[in-house]
Amino acid sequence: MLEVLVAAKEPLSQERKEALKQEAEKIFQEVLGTPPGRLRVFILEEREDQSPR
Template identity: 60%
Template structure:
């Protein structure tokens, strides 16, 4: 499992989230030999001051 905390002024687009997931999965496969589909990635987004 990989947990990522993101703090920015704006939320990430769904396309950006998917690209991040794909890249993380590729890195885990290459470096650790994690089988495809085995990595669980959680993206937590903190609201920026403007969104509160």
């Protein structure tokens, strides 16, 4: 599992989220030899206008 925390003023588009996931999967496959389908990528967004949880 890979957790990506994104801090930005605007939310990420669905296309940008998918691109981040694909890039992370590619890196894990190339560098660590992680088999396709074995990595789960979670993108958590935190914006400046959100109050802390």
